[in-house]
Structures are given as structure tokens and as C-alpha cells.
Amino acid sequence: MEKKVAVIGAGNGGTAIAAYLASLGVEVNLCDLFPQYLEGIIAADGIDLTLDGKTTHQRLNKVTGDVAEAISGVHLIMVVTPSFTHRMIAERCYSALTDGQVVVLNPGRTGGALDFLNTIRSKGCHADITIAETQTLIYSCRKTGPASVEIFGVKKEVALGAFPANRTSQVLELLNPYYPQFTAAKNCMETSLSNIGALFHPTPVLLNIGRIENDKNGYRYYWDGITPSVAVLIKAIDHERMAVAEAYGVEILSAEEWLRQSYDTYGDNLYELLQHNNAYADIKAPTTIEARYVTEDVPMSLVPISELARIAGVPTPNIDAVIQLTSSIYQRDFRAEGRCAKNLGIEGMSKAQVTHFFETGER
Amino acid sequence: MEKKVAVIGAGNGGTAIAAYLASLGVEVNLCDLFPQYLEGIIAADGIDLTLDGKTTHQRLNKVTGDVAEAISGVHLIMVVTPSFTHRMIAERCYSALTDGQVVVLNPGRTGGALDFLNTIRSKGCHADITIAETQTLIYSCRKTGPASVEIFGVKKEVALGAFPANRTSQVLELLNPYYPQFTAAKNCMETSLSNIGALFHPTPVLLNIGRIENDKNGYRYYWDGITPSVAVLIKAIDHERMAVAEAYGVEILSAEEWLRQSYDTYGDNLYELLQHNNAYADIKAPTTIEARYVTEDVPMSLVPISELARIAGVPTPNIDAVIQLTSSIYQRDFRAEGRCAKNLGIEGMSKAQVTHFFETGER
Known part of the structure; x- marks a missing residue:
């Protein structure tokens, strides 16, 4: 079992994972790109973890704003941050990465592993590292203060895919002692295309944007x-997302199937399933358009689906239209700044080459 | 001066124009595709016209649901209907059209003259007719009952373009005795691309569709x-609409310029100009998505702009995205059913050929 783990990200998820691992006796190095998130934890000399109604104080091995310092000498690196920071994290640590290290993006959104890999490779890092993506965060949890976190729920099963895919079992061997919930996805394409945020986030904001502002x-x-x-x-x-998955030979759940499986809801169609899902009752809309539902999920979720589709020859006119209109409204080029083929390091590849790349890591 | 005029359409605009022309001593044949609109006028033996605070009863020459009957022996035909009926009207009267007749679409939206012409030609009608489009309806008016109409305001100037453009002055000679407000546009491209509904209708519905339904x-x-x-x-x-106009060599007002010219408003940008326009204060949103703002303005306004752009090589990614998303939401193929190049009869033409066609009517 890993005795040292680095956790990057001191938000809700990262703080929960860091405290939980510490509670199991792991030496945890906690890091955040925004050091103000760490100040409370440094002052409190650890994290108060509330789980199953019991609160315990968990000390950490190291708390630092320096990613390279956090990962030094650590085999397993858990990255628990919004996906738009994945590239920044890669840029801060590429020179410190060493052969054999494993980076787990919790979650990767879509194409996170490739984005991370392409960033360190384009900086000249040639260390033999493995990057895995989880389909979603393992916990429902919330920070309750600057140095305290509560875990409300733990998901029963979370798919994980490694890049390259032929190393997934090695990554699960590292993680399962702490998190038996992680199970093997076919590859990172499966975890990437299972990203439900791509469906439930940008489109409802776009089609309600006048209301959000008014x-x-x-x-x-x-x-x-x-x-x-x-x-x-x-x-x-x-339908477009499912067609992309089919083109690459991975099986994913439709949004309707996912809702039925994840929640105690019912209905004959997507609208009814959402209306009958009590877990969604109290979730409020953002009160400004500067919401991650668009600023994260368009470039980090819809863009890579669209780009993978293009390579596979699958038309995605509705996804492309949402990317186009949000780009115009936000006056940003979400495709160019997001996980386009260039930023994923797969520009010019054929569908067969991409599939081979996901499986073996070889171009 | 024309002593006989056919008016097609017994809604607000058509009823007002019919009554006004009758008040000038013209023999008016009034027609509507939906005969229930005519029943009240038949029963009342005419229309009560309120203008400048004075109400007069105007008798008509003929009131009929048969378009062919209405236009028979009439030189000037005023079509005052929603644009999605233009094609239906053409289908009902193509065999009755005769050399020299003039059809004026009030207004044509975008591409109305071509859509009308293509419909009668594809039915085998080769009569030498002239079709003109006005940029907007001449009146602000409202039917106040089944056989009464009030004219609140008359626009000072309304551009009119004939197809072919080299006949615009002939059409104005017919119309100006009754309506000196009509002035010459360069051609139908100018009236078509000056369609402000294309801007102010589909996009605000799309970006508020969740709110409209909720x-x-x-x-x-x-x-x-x-x-x-x-x-x-x-x-x-x-910007995309203006670029299309520029490509075809016609000058049109931007939305901001149009607002400044049409209303007593002010502001540094489009948002402020709309917010400061008191004429828009009380206009309510539709309470269902089955609103002409989309069902008319996407196929009859945005689609022809997009298709003219494609022929001219002008990119219209935002217009295309709005067409795509509304088509998906409404589960209709707005492009195919709308004023696409095929339905305008200009498929396969180059930009130069389209320009020549608008000018001369020759392919």
C-alpha cells in the first residue's frame, strides 16, 4: 500500500480525500495552486473530517502551494480540481515528474489525461508516467470551514480509465486499498465520454441565459x-455523444439510463426523469453567466467530444452550435483554448490511431 | 391611377390597407386564405376604418376566399400576410396570374419575392409578372373587431424593391398615388437584408426558451x-447580416443605427438602445414556444440570409447555429422547409449570377 500520496486541490473534494487518506494512516502532501485555500489548514495543523456523524482531526505530512514539492518522492498523485486547472498543474510540475509516477484526475471531465500528457510532453518531459481519469468525484462532500470538511455520501462505483489503457489494472491496485469503489473502465475514452456535465451544464445555461441575467x-x-x-x-x-462513443467502440450510458441508475427517479423521458429527481429539487441556477457550467464545461467537455467526433467522422451539429453560440456570447474562443485536438496532442491522427494511442500510449 | 386593387390578407395590416384604399375610391378585392377572417367583413358589408380619430365605413368591391378570383383583372396585388403564407398564396393563384400584374409583398421578410416567383415558375406559370417587397408594413394598426380596424401610425418612409430591380420605378408609379411613403430600394436584396425581425426575434426566444416554458x-x-x-x-x-449585404453591394442599417433612426432612444450599445426604447416597454414575451418569432423568422428570415451568405462565401456561424438549435428543439428542418437556395430558385448560382438575377430577372 502507498504510504505517501499527494493530493492536489484543497476544495471540497481534495480536502475530503486528503483527510480521508490521512485517517487511514497515509502521509498526505496537500497542495493547491491558490495558496489562500491552504492557510486555514496550515493554521489548524490539519483538517477536521466529519464522516458518519463523527468528527476527527487529521494531520497532514506537508501542506504546500508548490506542486513540484508536493509530488516529490510520491508514487500516487490525486488531482482533485476543476478541469481548467489540469493544464496549469501540468505546467507547474512537468520537470519534477519521474518515471513510474501515477496521476489520477478526479474527475478528468473529457480528455483530461490527454490534455495533461500533451502539456508535460510539449514542455519536454519524457518521464514514463501513467495518467488516469475517474468518471466522477467519489464523494458528495462540502467544506464546512477553512479547515473542515464533511462527507455526506460515497458513490458505490466509479469507473476509472488509465492512459494508456493497458495500465488500468496497475492504477486500480494502487487505489483499491483505499477506494474499492474504483472499477476498470475500458479506457479513458469511456470515462471521458461518460461526462454527464457535458449534457446538463452548458445547454440549460444557454437556453436560459436571459433569465440568469434578469x-x-x-x-x-x-x-x-x-x-x-x-x-x-x-x-x-x-445522441451525438453516444454516436461518438459507438464510433470508438466504448459503451456508455445515455443520460436517461444514467439518471435511472444514479437516482431514485422515474419517467418516460429525460424531462420527466429530471422533474421527478428530488435530489435536483433545490439546486439553484447560477446568478451570473460566469459559471463553470459554461466556462469549464464548454471547453473541457463539449469541445473534446466535438473534436473526437470530427476525427471519427461523426457529425455533432448541436454540440458545435452550443460551442459556437457560447463562444460568441462569452467572447472567448472556447474551442481553441479548450481541449481541441491540438491541445490533446492528437491533431492529424486518424480514428484508428487515436484508438491505438488510448490503448497503448504509442503514436 | 389604379382603380382596382386586390388585397390578400385580412389581418391587421391587410384590413387597414383595404379600408384605406377603399376610402380613396379604389375598388378593393379583399381575400384571405382563412375565410373565417372574412365572415365579419361580409356580414358588416365593409370595414369600419378609424384614422386620425375619425371612423368611416368602407365598402369593398369583392370579399372572397379564392385568391384567383380576387386577382382576376386586377393590375396591382397587395399581399399583406405572414411570410409563411407567401408560398401558399402563390400555389393558389399561379394559374390565374397574367402578363403585367404586379404583386407587392407587405413585407417580404427575406427572399419573399424569390420564394413567390420560384413557386409559380415551378408550377409552370410563365406570365411576365413583377414582384416587389416592402421592408416593413406601412402602418402601426390593429383590428378592433371582426370588421373594424384602427390605424395608429403611418411610417414616414418604407423602402420597396422590385424583382427584377430594373422595374422598381414602375411599381412605385403604381403605389405612390396612394402611398407616397414608398421609396426605391436598390433591389430586393436590400429590402430582404434589412429585415430586423431576423435579429430581434429568433435569438431572444432561443436564449430564453426555458423561461418561456416555465x-x-x-x-x-x-x-x-x-x-x-x-x-x-x-x-x-x-455583423454577419451586414457582411452578407456588403458582399452583394447593398447598404443597410445596422440594428443599432436602425433603432436610433426608428425610435426616440439612446445608448452606447445595442443593449442600452433597447433598454431605453420606451416603445418596447410593454411588449410581452410569447407564453409558448409556438411563436412566429421562431416558426416564421427562422425559416423565412435567418435561413435565406444564411443561404445567400453561403453563395457569397460569407461565414455566418452564429446564424447557422441558431438555425441548427431551433431546428433540433422544434424538431423541424427549418432550412429545408424555409427559404433555402432551392426554394428561392437560386441553387447552383454564383454570387455574380444571383446579383444579375436580382437586377434583371434573367438567369
């Missing part, structure tokens, strides 16, 4: 915002 | 619905 009370994001017509477009986008 | 009170369409982000996208679409 109604400062914050309507109910799912129940009021995903009306029948919004659900129709999400479903059209879901 | 908020049954009906928010204020312009003031609450065109927020800064919505205005940003309208402006991007306006």
Missing part, C-alpha cells in the same frame, strides 16, 4: 430551467 | 429578455 433570485436550475424544449435539445446532444 | 406570466420580451449577453449574440448575428 432574474436575480436564482430559479431552480433543473426543475425550472430544464423545460421540455431544453430537454429535447439535451437529448439531441446526448 | 414562466407563464410572460416577461417583458425586450426589456427583461434581451439582457447584455443576449444583445452580444444579436450583435454578432448583425
Whole structure:
């Protein structure tokens, strides 16, 4: 078992994972790119972890704003941050990465492993590292203060895919002692394309953007915002995502199947399943358009799906239209700055080459 | 002066024009595709016209549901209907059209003259007719009952373009005795691309569609619905429309210029100009998505702009994205059913051929 683990990210998820691993006796190096998130933990000399109604104080091995320092001499690196920081983290640590290290992106959104790999490779790092993506965060959890976190729920099963895919079992051997919930995905394409945020985040914001800017009370994001017509477009986008998965030979759940499996809900269509999902009842819409639902999920989720589709010759007109309109509204080039083929390091590859690359890591 | 005029359409605009022409001593044949609109006028033996605070009863020559009957022996035909009926009207009257007749579409939206012409030609009608488009309806008016109409305002100047353009002065000679407000546009491309509905209708509905379906009170369409982000996208679409006009060598007003010229408003940008336009204060949003703002303005306004752009090699990514997303949401192929190049009869033409066609009517 790994006795030292680096956790990058001191938000809700990272703080929970760091404290939980520490509670199992692991020496945890906790790092955040924004050192103000660490100040409370340094002052408290650790994290108060609340789990199953019991609160314990967990000391850490090291708390640092320096990624390279955090990962030095550590075999397993857990990255628990919004996906738009993956590239920044890679840029901060590429020269410190060494052969055999394993980076697990929790979660990777879509194409996270490739984005991370392409960044360190383009900086000249040739260390033989393995990068894995989880499909979603293992916990439902929330920081309750600057040095305290509560875990409300632990998911029963979370798929994990390594890059290259032929190393997935090695990564699970490292993780399963702490997290038996992680199971093998076919590859990173499966975890990447299982990203439900790509469906439930950008489109409902786009189709309610006038309301978000005008109604400062914050309507109910799912129940009021995903009306029948919004659900129709999400479903059209879901069909495109499923077609991309099929083209690359991976099996993923449709949004409807995922809702049925993940929640105690019912209904004949996507709209009804969302309306009957009580877990979504109280989720409020953002009160400004500067919400990660777009600024993260368009470049880090929709863009890579669209680019993988293009390589496979699968049309994604609705995904492309959402990328286009949000780019115009936000006055940003989400495709160029996001996980486009160039930034994933797969520009010019054929579908067969991409598949081979995911499987073996060889170009 | 024309002593006989056919008016097709017994809605607000058509009823007003029919009554006004009758008040000038013209023999008016009034027709509507939906005969129930005519019943009240038949029963009342005419129309009560209120203008400048005075109400007069105007008798008509003929009131009929048969377009062919209405236009028989009439030189000037005024079509005052939603643009999605233009094709239906052409289909009902193609065999009755005769050399020298003039059809004026009030207004044509975008590509109305070509759509009408292509329909009668594809039915085998080779009569030498002239079709003109006006940029907008001449009146602000409202039917106040089944056989009464009030004219609130008359626009000072309305551009009119004939197809072919070299006949515009002949059409104005017919119309100006009744309506000196009509002035010569360069051609139908100018009237078509001056269609402000293409800007102010589909996009604000799309970006508020969740709210339209959820908020049954009906928010204020312009003031609450065109927020800064919505205005940003309208402006991007306006840039595309202006680029198409430039490619075809016609001068049109930008949305901002048009607002400044048409209304007593002010502001540094499109958002402010709309917010400061008191004429828009009380206009309510539709309470269902089955609104002409999309079902008419996407196929009849955005589609022809996009298709003319494609022929000219002008990119219209935002217009195309709005067409794509509304088509998916409404589960209709707005491009195929709308004024695409095929339905305009210009498929396969080059930009130079289209320009020549608008000018001379010759392919």
C-alpha cells in the first residue's frame, strides 16, 4: 500500500480525500495552486473530517502551494480540481515528474489525461508516467470551514480509465486499498465520454441565459430551467455523444439510463426523469453567466467530444452550435483554448490511431 | 391611377390597407386564405376604418376566399400576410396570374419575392409578372373587431424593391398615388437584408426558451429578455447580416443605427438602445414556444440570409447555429422547409449570377 500520496486541490473534494487518506494512516502532501485555500489548514495543523456523524482531526505530512514539492518522492498523485486547472498543474510540475509516477484526475471531465500528457510532453518531459481519469468525484462532500470538511455520501462505483489503457489494472491496485469503489473502465475514452456535465451544464445555461441575467433570485436550475424544449435539445446532444462513443467502440450510458441508475427517479423521458429527481429539487441556477457550467464545461467537455467526433467522422451539429453560440456570447474562443485536438496532442491522427494511442500510449 | 386593387390578407395590416384604399375610391378585392377572417367583413358589408380619430365605413368591391378570383383583372396585388403564407398564396393563384400584374409583398421578410416567383415558375406559370417587397408594413394598426380596424401610425418612409430591380420605378408609379411613403430600394436584396425581425426575434426566444416554458406570466420580451449577453449574440448575428449585404453591394442599417433612426432612444450599445426604447416597454414575451418569432423568422428570415451568405462565401456561424438549435428543439428542418437556395430558385448560382438575377430577372 502507498504510504505517501499527494493530493492536489484543497476544495471540497481534495480536502475530503486528503483527510480521508490521512485517517487511514497515509502521509498526505496537500497542495493547491491558490495558496489562500491552504492557510486555514496550515493554521489548524490539519483538517477536521466529519464522516458518519463523527468528527476527527487529521494531520497532514506537508501542506504546500508548490506542486513540484508536493509530488516529490510520491508514487500516487490525486488531482482533485476543476478541469481548467489540469493544464496549469501540468505546467507547474512537468520537470519534477519521474518515471513510474501515477496521476489520477478526479474527475478528468473529457480528455483530461490527454490534455495533461500533451502539456508535460510539449514542455519536454519524457518521464514514463501513467495518467488516469475517474468518471466522477467519489464523494458528495462540502467544506464546512477553512479547515473542515464533511462527507455526506460515497458513490458505490466509479469507473476509472488509465492512459494508456493497458495500465488500468496497475492504477486500480494502487487505489483499491483505499477506494474499492474504483472499477476498470475500458479506457479513458469511456470515462471521458461518460461526462454527464457535458449534457446538463452548458445547454440549460444557454437556453436560459436571459433569465440568469434578469432574474436575480436564482430559479431552480433543473426543475425550472430544464423545460421540455431544453430537454429535447439535451437529448439531441446526448445522441451525438453516444454516436461518438459507438464510433470508438466504448459503451456508455445515455443520460436517461444514467439518471435511472444514479437516482431514485422515474419517467418516460429525460424531462420527466429530471422533474421527478428530488435530489435536483433545490439546486439553484447560477446568478451570473460566469459559471463553470459554461466556462469549464464548454471547453473541457463539449469541445473534446466535438473534436473526437470530427476525427471519427461523426457529425455533432448541436454540440458545435452550443460551442459556437457560447463562444460568441462569452467572447472567448472556447474551442481553441479548450481541449481541441491540438491541445490533446492528437491533431492529424486518424480514428484508428487515436484508438491505438488510448490503448497503448504509442503514436 | 389604379382603380382596382386586390388585397390578400385580412389581418391587421391587410384590413387597414383595404379600408384605406377603399376610402380613396379604389375598388378593393379583399381575400384571405382563412375565410373565417372574412365572415365579419361580409356580414358588416365593409370595414369600419378609424384614422386620425375619425371612423368611416368602407365598402369593398369583392370579399372572397379564392385568391384567383380576387386577382382576376386586377393590375396591382397587395399581399399583406405572414411570410409563411407567401408560398401558399402563390400555389393558389399561379394559374390565374397574367402578363403585367404586379404583386407587392407587405413585407417580404427575406427572399419573399424569390420564394413567390420560384413557386409559380415551378408550377409552370410563365406570365411576365413583377414582384416587389416592402421592408416593413406601412402602418402601426390593429383590428378592433371582426370588421373594424384602427390605424395608429403611418411610417414616414418604407423602402420597396422590385424583382427584377430594373422595374422598381414602375411599381412605385403604381403605389405612390396612394402611398407616397414608398421609396426605391436598390433591389430586393436590400429590402430582404434589412429585415430586423431576423435579429430581434429568433435569438431572444432561443436564449430564453426555458423561461418561456416555465414562466407563464410572460416577461417583458425586450426589456427583461434581451439582457447584455443576449444583445452580444444579436450583435454578432448583425455583423454577419451586414457582411452578407456588403458582399452583394447593398447598404443597410445596422440594428443599432436602425433603432436610433426608428425610435426616440439612446445608448452606447445595442443593449442600452433597447433598454431605453420606451416603445418596447410593454411588449410581452410569447407564453409558448409556438411563436412566429421562431416558426416564421427562422425559416423565412435567418435561413435565406444564411443561404445567400453561403453563395457569397460569407461565414455566418452564429446564424447557422441558431438555425441548427431551433431546428433540433422544434424538431423541424427549418432550412429545408424555409427559404433555402432551392426554394428561392437560386441553387447552383454564383454570387455574380444571383446579383444579375436580382437586377434583371434573367438567369
